[in-house]
Amino acid sequence: MYHLLYPLRTFLIVSGKEEANVMTADWLTVISHRPFIVGVAISPKRYTHKLIKECNEFVIAVPTLEMLDAVWIAGTKSGVDKIRKMKITFIDSRTIETKSIKEAVANLECKVIDEKDYGDHTFFVGEVIDYTYNREAFESGMPKVGINFLAHIAMNKFVTFEKEIHMP
């Protein structure tokens, strides 16, 4: 019944220093403002789990609706052809060895500072030690309205946000 908390934002996790792998993750949150710390739950069944354990770093790439096909492939396919099918471009990150994704509107570079198993997932806690973002999507670090940030409803159903801002 975890869908009671959905729709949830969908993100891409890049892992692996020598050969980059990408998976989707809905189960991700900010944990601390200063220092900037995040957490992401990843199943031990995922190849990404092994790569993060080995490399102790990962990148959170922020996709938009325009990357929906790539997001779907990242979440459902595996194997050597996966990255090619996604039609994404890896670029060097600013500080860590794990690559960023050019097409994403933001890339957050994380160093693992803790990990713990809860139920059927491992919760990796990472400090965001650097980041890059597209100034067309964020202004002064705030998300711009009109950008089709992606959220997941269930299975192959995704939504984005309305353009109207509501203020109490």
Add this chain to the structure above:
Amino acid sequence: MYHLLYPLRTFLIVSGKEEANVMTADWLTVISHRPFIVGVAISPKRYTHKLIKECNEFVIAVPTLEMLDAVWIAGTKSGVDKIRKMKITFIDSRTIETKSIKEAVANLECKVIDEKDYGDHTFFVGEVIDYTYNREAFESGMPKVGINFLAHIAMNKFVTFEKEIHMP
């Protein structure tokens, strides 16, 4: 720069067995499917932090746009009048002592199974041991399109989701 991960869903956290308190939380995620485990980051400055430490349980209430004023009060006000100003109705939860919120479209009843300090927040991990939800908002546990689930952009700016479903 945590707003690079925004807009993020906004939830309400109910805490306290004898006298219920409510705060807003954007920093919340699912961690495990089976058992159903969630995590939420809460600042030690919050009264909710003290109440969760004392009671070892909390409720995640899922608000919609219709509750925006209550959400804003929960996130910005404190003191004895707060709950009255929110104009919400507490109802008994099914299994735990902490109350649920009648106006919310779902209430997840959580028992704390772990907690850890990271940076300026404490991350409380809870097992969802019971829940209730409004069948007008969820069908077979999946969120329905047309329900104005609430997401936070920054400060007093909130958005909801478009009605169009995108499928890869």
